[in-house]
Amino acid sequence: MENRNTFIAPSLLASNFLELGKEVDMLNHSEADWLHLDVMDGRFVPNISFGLPVISHIRKATTKFCDVHLMIEEPEKYAEDFKKAGADMLTVHYETCNHLHRNIQQIKDLGMKAGVALNPHTPVHLLENIINDVDLVLIMSVNPGFGGQHFIQKSLEKIRQTREMINHYKAHALIEVDGGITVENAGSILDAGANVLVAGSTVFSSKDPAATIRALKHA
Ligand SMILES: O=C(CO)[C@@H](O)[C@H](O)COP(=O)(O)O
Numbered sequence: 001m002e003n004r005n006t007f008i009a010p011s012l013l014a015s016n017f018l019e020l021g022k023e024v025d026m027l028n029h030s031e032a033d034w035l036h037l038d039v040m041d042g043r044f045v046p047n048i049s050f051g052l053p054v055i056s057h058i059r060k061a062t063t064k065f066c067d068v069h070l071m072i073e074e075p076e077k078y079a080e081d082f083k084k085a086g087a088d089m090l091t092v093h094y095e096t097c098n099h100l101h102r103n104i105q106q107i108k109d110l111g112m113k114a115g116v117a118l119n120p121h122t123p124v125h126l127l128e129n130i131i132n133d134v135d136l137v138l139i140m141s142v143n144p145g146f147g148g149q150h151f152i153q154k155s156l157e158k159i160r161q162t163r164e165m166i167n168h169y170k171a172h173a174l175i176e177v178d179g180g181i182t183v184e185n186a187g188s189i190l191d192a193g194a195n196v197l198v199a200g201s202t203v204f205s206s207k208d209p210a211a212t213i214r215a216l217k218h219a
């Protein structure tokens, strides 16, 4: 059975870190379904964001699903620590995993949902042998490392290919799309087959973030 629920996952990367408690509280009272937490190591991506201590504080401030996007080398070294910090889902990059099947199994054995992310240049068909094992496929619609970039149009085709693969293999994975999502393009991303929309700058740069989350949800 095809899973076509829609979830909105605001990315706190674009929030005001000086007011993080207030930002999380705003999300708690909004129609946001998940909190998207971008962890960057300055090695896999050319930026450093935040890590375990910040996530454990966010965990204490919300009951919403904490969706952790790991843009780090050797994610297997830290999976247990992210579980302890309160992650509900860990998404690792295909490009960082020599032993993706083992890493996905590790995350699931720790009691978390497991996702795999693809950079814009990485083809979808590489997931054929893992699609039945993952809970989520994250299609990066910008190059990872920074918020506020433009949506790469080719991603729509990759979302459609992922949806076809999921249907073909009767898999249960959700499709998450991350980068450059706006209220204007959200509809076409959902039409292509996405379930989860990540939005950073669109939400946090708007005058009324809660209203923007609502608009995304009803796109
Ligand atoms: O993973 C990333 C960036 O690497 C994202 O989650 C961004 O935080 C999305 O930001 P916007 O493109 O929505 O501003």
Ligand SMILES: [Fe+2]
Binding pocket: 011, 036, 037, 038, 069, 178, 198
């Ligand atoms: Fe992300």
